[in-house]
Amino acid sequence: MRSTQISLLLLASVAVTPSVAQIPSQPSRANPQQPVRPLEYGSFPDSWIHGGDCLNDPLIQVHAYNADTYILRQSMCTNFEGPFMFLLFGSEKVILLDTGAGNIPIAATVNGIIDDWLLANGKPSIDLIVAHTHSHGDHVQGDSQFAGQANATVVGLSPTAVASFFSIAPWPTEQETYDLGGRVLDVLGIPGHQQASIALYDRNTGLVLTGDSLYPGYIFLSSSNWNIYRSSISRLRDFIEPRQVSWILGTHIEMKSTPFSAYPYGANFQPDERILQLKKSHLRELDDALDLLPNATTQVHADFIING
Numbered sequence: 162m163r164s165t166q167i168s169l170l171l172l173a174s175v176a177v178t179p180s181v182a183q184i185p186s187q188p189s190r191a192n193p194q195q196p197v198r199p200l201e202y203g204s205f206p207d208s209w210i211h212g213g214d215c216l217n218d219p220l221i222q223v224h225a226y227n228a229d230t231y232i233l234r235q236s237m238c239t240n241f242e243g244p245f246m247f248l249l250f251g252s253e254k255v256i257l258l259d260t261g262a263g264n265i266p267i268a269a270t271v272n273g274i275i276d277d278w279l280l281a282n283g284k285p286s287i288d289l290i291v292a293h294t295h296s297h298g299d300h301v302q303g304d305s306q307f308a309g310q311a312n313a314t315v316v317g318l319s320p321t322a323v324a325s326f327f328s329i330a331p332w333p334t335e336q337e338t339y340d341l342g343g344r345v346l347d348v349l350g351i352p353g354h355q356q357a358s359i360a361l362y363d364r365n366t367g368l369v370l371t372g373d374s375l376y377p378g379y380i381f382l383s384s385s386n387w388n389i390y391r392s393s394i395s396r397l398r399d400f401i402e403p404r405q406v407s408w409i410l411g412t413h414i415e416m417k418s419t420p421f422s423a424y425p426y427g428a429n430f431q432p433d434e435r436i437l438q439l440k441k442s443h444l445r446e447l448d449d450a451l452d453l454l455p456n457a458t459t460q461v462h463a464d465f466i467i468n469g
């Protein structure tokens with residue numbers, strides 16, 4: 162049955178040895194209360210499922226970035242959006258970011274990963290938090306699969322619900338921390354692309370999760386949310402700049418591996434797509450570009466497209 166298919170090969174081939182080029186060199190200066198310690202590294206697969214083999218591809222590709230961090234991709238055969246989802250384990254809680262665009266067994270897949278993790282870590286249970294990078298339909302369709310599940314809390318979709326859960330007050334300018342148990346996440350409200358958008362910074366891995374607010378593809382904006390988005394990206398940059406960042410991870414890929422070129426929006430077969438991960442320099446590039454664009458504008462960059 163397709164619902165149980167998982168990329169076991171990928172799970173089995175996790176390499177956690179960092180390359181020299183991946184090691185951030187600058188410790189945090191502007192955040193002296195945060196102890197500087199080596200980041201926990203992870204790996205990416207050689208390629209993601211991209212609509213290439215709808216008979217044999219899994220509905221969800223599960224990739225263990227490291228032992229406590231999973232990246233999931235929804236098959237583009239089920240929905241052209243092919244969104245990415247993230248599962249981060251701490252010692253007390255595990256958080257799922259996004260539940261996909263529908264027609265995938267996200268709860269069964271996530272619960273299977275959790276069961277394996279519990280076994281490997283000798284724990285009887287763990288609390289699951291189901292949260293969202295933002296509330297657009299292609300990121301929340303699987304929420305109902307978690308309804309009524311013991312030990313699972315599904316965070317609401319409104320800015321008020323998100324701010325309340327993460328204790329962000331005032332929304333969105335105050336940032337807060339969320340502790341999974343030995344794994345602290347910084348949570349920033351970054352409305353713009355969508356009014357409940359958040360970004361997460363994981364102090365253990367240095368990963369920055371940006372949802373649809375920065376990813377290698379079309380960053381959809383409108384004149385009504387343009388200035389809100391600009392100020393959110395500026396605040397995110399200010400926060401991220403002094404911190405150790407391994408990678409910035411968004412929730413789609415629409416760029417090709419060739420710079421400045423993208424698949425048409427709606428494509429469900431992307432044989433030559435760009436890698437998912439972006440760098441801190443991409444956030445700087447985005448923020449600098451927005452500073453020079455007073456109105457909603459479309460501007461094609463090498464690795465992302467401001468689609469205003």
Ligand SMILES: [Zn+2]
Pocket residue numbers: 295297354355373
């Ligand atoms: Zn979106």
Ligand SMILES: [Zn+2]
Pocket residue numbers: 242244297299300373412413
């Ligand atoms: Zn999306």
